[in-house]
Amino acid sequence: MKRSAKKRIYIEAPYFVPDPRLLFALKMAAMQGVDVRVIIPAVPDSKHVYFASLSYARELLQAGIRFYRYQKGFIHAKVIICDDKACSGSAKMDIRSFTDQFEINAIFLTGKPSTA
Known part of the structure; x- marks a missing residue:
């Protein structure tokens, strides 16, 4: 996607x-003009992962990617929207979810995603 x-x-x-x-x-998507945004929780449940996320944020901000921190509490949603496709499920944005853990996601291919 x-x-x-x-x-x-x-x-x-x-x-x-x-x-x-x-x-x-x-980074390549952002350099090609794609609007790339990442939302992470401002209130983490793991300080180590939170600081790791922030270190990646610094690198990606330099490529023009926007980072947001959700302020109203811990957000546990795992969602990717790419144009008119969406993916949501239990997989996290880390290598363990993609290789070592048993995760499941659903991909939605039709309709327009909500960006509210």
Whole structure:
């Protein structure tokens, strides 16, 4: 989904610790004019992961990617919106969710996603 995005990539993740391939894909998308935004919780449940997320935020901000911190509490949603496709489920934005853990996501391919 990330590689095919032409307009937007919106990511909401409680634990944003991307692997090098995802970092590269997000940077490339932003450099090609895709509106890339990441929302992480401002109130973390894990300080270590939170500070790791912030370290990636610094790197991606330099590529023009917008970072937001959800202020109203801990947000545990895991959602990616790429243009008119959306993905949501239990997989986190970290390598363990993609390789070592048993996670499940649903991909929604039709309709327009809500960006409210």
